[in-house]
Every structure is written in structure tokens, then in C-alpha cells.
Amino acid sequence: xxxxxxxxxxxQTILQTKVGTGAAIFPSVASATKxxxxxxxxxxxxxxxxxxxxxxxxHFWRNCLPRLKYHNPGVGMTVKQTDDQAxxxxxxxxxxxxxxxxxxxxxxxxxxxxxxxAPAPEASEQSVVxxxxxxxxxxxxxxxxxxxxAKAVNPTGEDVAMQQKLDAITKRxxxxxxxxxxxxxxxxxxxxxxxxxxxxxxxx
Amino acid sequence: xxxxxxxxxxxxxxxxxxxxxxxxxxxxxTLSTFQQVRGLKVKTKGKGKxxxxxxxxxxxxxxxxxxxxxxxxxxxxxxxxxxxxxxxGREPTLQKYxxxxxxxxxxxxxxxxxxxxxxxxxxTESRICVICPPNSKAAKExxxxxxxxxxxxxxxxxxxxxxxxxxxxxxxxxxxxxxxKAALGRILGPRGLMPSAKTGTVxxxxxxxxxxxxxxxxxxxxDAVIRLPIxxxxxxxxxxxxxxRVTLGQIRKDASGLADRVNxxxxxxxxxxxxxxxxxxxxxxxxxxxxxxxxxxGV
Numbered sequence: 001x002x003x004x005x006x007x008x009x010x011x012q013t014i015l016q017t018k019v020g021t022g023a024a025i026f027p028s029v030a031s032a033t034k035x036x037x038x039x040x041x042x043x044x045x046x047x048x049x050x051x052x053x054x055x056x057x058x059h060f061w062r063n064c065l066p067r068l069k070y071h072n073p074g075v076g077m078t079v080k081q082t083d084d085q086a087x088x089x090x091x092x093x094x095x096x097x098x099x100x101x102x103x104x105x106x107x108x109x110x111x112x113x114x115x116x117x118a119p120a121p122e123a124s125e126q127s128v129v130x131x132x133x134x135x136x137x138x139x140x141x142x143x144x145x146x147x148x149x150a151k152a153v154n155p156t157g158e159d160v161a162m163q164q165k166l167d168a169i170t171k172r173x174x175x176x177x178x179x180x181x182x183x184x185x186x187x188x189x190x191x192x193x194x195x196x197x198x199x200x201x202x203x204x
Numbered sequence: 205x206x207x208x209x210x211x212x213x214x215x216x217x218x219x220x221x222x223x224x225x226x227x228x229x230x231x232x233x234t235l236s237t238f239q240q241v242r243g244l245k246v247k248t249k250g251k252g253k254x255x256x257x258x259x260x261x262x263x264x265x266x267x268x269x270x271x272x273x274x275x276x277x278x279x280x281x282x283x284x285x286x287x288x289x290x291x292x293g294r295e296p297t298l299q300k301y302x303x304x305x306x307x308x309x310x311x312x313x314x315x316x317x318x319x320x321x322x323x324x325x326x327x328t329e330s331r332i333c334v335i336c337p338p339n340s341k342a343a344k345e346x347x348x349x350x351x352x353x354x355x356x357x358x359x360x361x362x363x364x365x366x367x368x369x370x371x372x373x374x375x376x377x378x379x380x381x382x383x384x385k386a387a388l389g390r391i392l393g394p395r396g397l398m399p400s401a402k403t404g405t406v407x408x409x410x411x412x413x414x415x416x417x418x419x420x421x422x423x424x425x426x427d428a429v430i431r432l433p434i435x436x437x438x439x440x441x442x443x444x445x446x447x448x449r450v451t452l453g454q455i456r457k458d459a460s461g462l463a464d465r466v467n468x469x470x471x472x473x474x475x476x477x478x479x480x481x482x483x484x485x486x487x488x489x490x491x492x493x494x495x496x497x498x499x500x501x502g503v
Contacts, residue, residue: 004270007482011276014481017289044293061293070289074499079293 012166018071019159021141022064024150025071029096036149037097040125041076042068043118046089046132048081053134057089060137064144071153080117089132090115091140093147094125104128104147266310267428269471275484280448281441281494283475283483288437288500290480296438296503299478300326303448305430305455306472313466316430316458317403321420323450324443326433331369332417334410335359335383335399336376345411346374360386368395372417375399375406430455437477440501445489 017023026039044065046057061079069077090113093104100108105128113131121127128147132140144150155163278286284301291299307316333353334346343354353359353370356379362369364386373392375383383399392398399405403422407413423432434451435444452470459468476482490497 002482004272004275008275011481011483014286014290017286065292066289069292070285073285073288073495076503077292078503 009169012162016159016163016166017066019153019155019163020063020067021138022060022067023071023153023155024068024145025153026068026075026148026150032096033149034097035101035103037095037101037126039072039075039093039148039150040096041078041094041119043078043080043092043094043115044090045080045082045087045092045115045117047085047087048083049085051085052089053132054085054089056135056137056140057091057132060091060132060140063137064141068150078119082117088113088115088117090118091130091132091144092118092127093130093144094121094127096124097126100126100128101147101149103149107143107147264311266308269306269308272472272484277484277486278475279486279488279491279494280445280475281490281497281500283485284441284444284500285495286483287475287477287480291437291477294437294479297436299437300433301435301437301439301444302476302478303430303432303434303451304474304476304482305452305470306474307425307428307430307459307468308471309425309428309468310466311428314462315425316455316462316468317424318454318458319416319420319422320451320454321416322434323446324435324439325418326421326435326447327418332372332374332414333359333370333397334374334376334414335379336410337378340376340378342376342378342410346414348411351410351414356382360388363388363391368392368397370397372422373397373399373405374410374413374417376410377406377408380406438502441489441497 027033027036029038032038042065044057044061046061047054050058065077065079068075092115093100095101095104108128108130111131111133113129113133115129118127118129130140130143130147135143145152287301331352334343334351335356336342336346336354338355338358346354351374353362360383368391380399389398405413421432423430432451434447439447452473455470459470462468473485473487474482475485
């Protein structure tokens with residue numbers, strides 16, 4: 001089984017999914033308003049490579065979706081990765097309402113896109129599609145927040161302390177790496193020297 | 205835990221006094237602690253040799269168990285919430301929850317090795333090959349039970365040609381001589397597919413074993429850990445709990461079956477997933493902050 005230290009260190013990093021870009025709670029059925037209805041599902045489509053501005057979409061999946069999923073366990077999130085770089089990079093947001101909010105429709109209409117791979121909304125749902133091309137994941141997240149009125153989750157004191165600890169470890173790792181490299185180099189040098197000396201003796 | 209049962213009492217005293225700092229050492233991952241521990245170990249070896257000239261020290265007879273006091277432990281629902289977050293956007297039928305059961309056991313001796321059937325099937329599709337005389341009664345029954353490949357020579361030829369289109373392989377005792385003659389051990393062995401009586405894959409009643417394998421899984425203990433998939437990512441917490449209960453119950457039963465020869469206990473239960481981190485479970489189903497279980501199913 002994996003070493004306990006390694007497991008713990010990796011876990012601590014992953015547990016930071018609780019805070020950061022995308023750590024926010026969507027309006028639920030109880031807290032929904034007419035302007036910002038409850039979010040039921042998300043669907044993301046993007047292409048495998050970064051050509052044609054697909055990078056931000058993939059980073060959104062990597063960075064923001066785990067945090068969103070953690071804080072909204074009931075919201076279904078599907079991702080479709082395609083090989084078609086000319087195809088859409090789009091996020092479809094499904095609202096539990098007859099009509100999506102004005103802000104959502106306005107932002108979605110800025111750049112129109114159709115995503116044939118996204119599942120069709122059910123009878124009680126309304127969906128809007130956001131074009132993600134050439135946006136960074138932070139820009140995408142800002143737009144999603146405007147469209148859904150997701151409430152950001154503030155990190156607790158513990159989270160902040162843990163983040164500082166992890167940052168300190170990351171900072172220390174550079175000098176440590178240099179130090180270990182020099183030790184290994186010194187050892188290798190000495191071994192090579194010894195091997196050469198032995199070789200000379202054999203020649204004689 | 206008496207890990208030095210083989211040594212005389214005097215040596216045991218010396219050893220335990222040397223090993224004490226190792227046991228209670230802080231879990232903080234600093235390099236200096238490691239170096240200190242290493243130095244101590246070397247010392248211990250030398251003293252052990254002095255006490256028993258001629259006998260080689262083979263290290264501890266039990267697997268070293270790390271102190272879990274600094275390892276945070278989670279309730280099942282909380283662990284699932286994190287795993288579902290890290291696995292977001294992946295195919296829910298392909299991604300699996302995995303269980304790692306760490307045992308407290310001796311380094312040698314018999315190991316746990318068995319198969320079990322889950323209340324909620326994990327494998328969506330498991331292709332099973334049965335080696336038995338074609339057109340026999342066993343062959344017909346195996347086909348009816350859902351085996352995809354049944355026969356003798358045709359199977360051997362397909363395997364020799366590199367076409368292994370199955371995940372499990374069973375054999376009927378009547379076909380074992382033919383199987384040995386075909387010398388497939390080199391091909392099937394490394395893949396863990398070679399039928400043998402020891403693993404329970406050479407059986408008279410092929411059909412019932414096929415049925416069991418389709419809904420269940422085989423597991424074995426390696427280096428004091430049993431690893432097995434216990435659920436699809438789309439499972440609800442209740443489904444996962446049922447599978448978890450059955451698995452742990454069966455492992456306890458296996459351990460008590462070996463109780464006359466070796467003592468094994470469950471030390472740590474870790475829930476993980478195909479791409480996710482491992483979460484040590486504390487045995488609770490849910491905690492105060494865990495979300496409603498109806499929310500944690502599907503994608």
C-alpha cells in the first residue's frame with residue numbers, strides 16, 4: 001500500500017478542492033428566484049487539443065468542475081471530449097424553469113453556438129449554451145457566476161492555514177531539490193573517479 | 205503484537221528498547237526523523253547478531269503497521285463526496301470505486317484468496333472463457349450461464365494466436381491434461397488467467413462458477429493488502445454500503461477460516477477510485493455535514 005506520508009500529502013492537496021476558483025453554491029430549488037432559477041445539470045463539450053481556443057474549456061473541467069461538484073453534489077455534470085478541433089467548446093447550463101434568467105440569455109447570446117453533443121433539455125428544463133472558445137477558465141467561471149448567481153464559498157480559517165502550509169512546502173521544495181541534486185552529483189562524481197582509477201590500475 | 209517471538213527474551217528486551225522511538229515517532233514527514241530511524245535499524249541488527257551468533261536476522265516477522273493517529277478518517281458519504289468531485293466528468297459506468305483493506309498479518313504464511321458475489325454487480329460486462337470438452341454437458345451449461353468462449357482446441361489456438369478476448373478463464377477437470385499439454389502457462393500465467401485448482405478456477409460445476417464470476421469478483425491478499433473494485437461511480441451511498449458490508453464480512457470470514465494457522469485482522473479500510481485519492485474510512489455511514497444521500501447518485 002502507498003506510503004502513509006505520500007497518501008496524506010496528496011490528500012491534503014486534493015482536499016483543497018473545497019476552496020478556489022469555482023468553489024460556489026448554485027441556487028437550489030428553495031433559494032431560486034425568477035431571475036436566477038435553480039441549476040439542474042451542466043454539460044461541457046470541448047476538443048482534446050488546445051488549437052482553436054479549446055484550452056480554457058479543458059482547464060475549466062480540471063479546475064472548476066471538481067469544486068462545483070463538491071459544493072453541489074446533486075447537480076449532474078457531464079463532460080464530452082471530442083477529437084474535432086473545429087467543433088464547439090461549449091458549456092450548456094440547464095435551469096429548472098420555463099424561462100432562463102435575463103442575464104444568462106444575454107451572455108449566451110453574445111456569441112451563439114450550437115452543441116449537438118449536449119443532451120436535450122427535459123420538458124421542465126430550459127438550457128442556455130455558452131461559447132467557451134478563447135476564454136481562460138477564470139473568464140469562463142466569471143461568466144458562469146454571472147449567469148447563475150452562484151454564491152462563492154469563503155475559505156474557513158483551517159482551509160487558509162492548510163493552504164499556507166502547502167505553499168510553504170512547495171516553496172521549500174525548490175532549494176531541497178537543488179540540495180539533493182548536488183548530493184547525488186557528488187556521489188556520482190566520486191564513483192566515476194574511482195572507476196577511472198581502477199581502470200588505470202588494470203591497464204598497468 | 206509480539207513481532208520478535210523467534211528471538212530469546214534477552215534479545216527481545218534489547219530490540220524493544222531500540223524500536224520504541226520508531227513506534228511513537230511523530231508522523232511529521234521530516235527527513236531527519238527518517239535518517240534517525242534508519243540508523244537505529246542498523247544498530248538493532250548488529251545487536252541481534254551478537255545475541256545469536258550464526259542465525260541471520262530476517263527483519264520483523266509481521267508487516268509494519270504505520271500509526272494511523274495523524275491520518276484523517278472519513279465517513280462513507282464524505283469520502284464519496286470528494287471522490288465524486290475528483291472524478292467529475294468521467295464515464296460513471298467505467299470508473300470504479302476501489303476498496304483497499306489493509307490487514308495486520310505475518311509476512312509469511314497463508315494468504316486470503318477467494319471470490320465473492322456483490323448485492324449490486326460491479327462489472328457491467330465480464331467475458332468468461334470456459335475450457336471443457338466441446339459438446340459435453342458442462343459446455344452446454346456454461347454457455348447457458350453466460351460464458352462467451354467454450355471449447356478446448358479452438359480456445360488454445362486463439363490464445364496462441366494472441367487473441368485473448370476474455371477477462372476470466374475457467375477449466376473443467378476433464379480438460380486439465382489437454383490444457384497442460386497445450387502449454388499456455390507462459391501466455392495466460394502473467395495475465396492471471398491460467399486456471400488452477402488453487403485459485404478455484406478448475407471446478408466440476410462450471411456453470412455455477414460462471415454465474416458467480418459474472419456478478420462478483422476474485423480477490424487476494426498481496427503484501428498484506430486486499431484490493432478490489434466494489435462499485436461503479438454512479439452507485440448511491442446505500443448501494444456502496446451494501447457491497448462494502450458484504451466484502452468486509454466475507455474477508456472476516458476468510459480470516460477466521462485461517463485462524464488455526466495464522467492470525468489476521470483488518471487494520472485499515474481505504475476507499476479510493478480509478479483516478480481518485482484514497483480515503484481512510486472510520487466506519488460511519490454519514491456525518492453531520494454530509495449531503496443528502498439521494499443527491500449522490502448518477503453523474
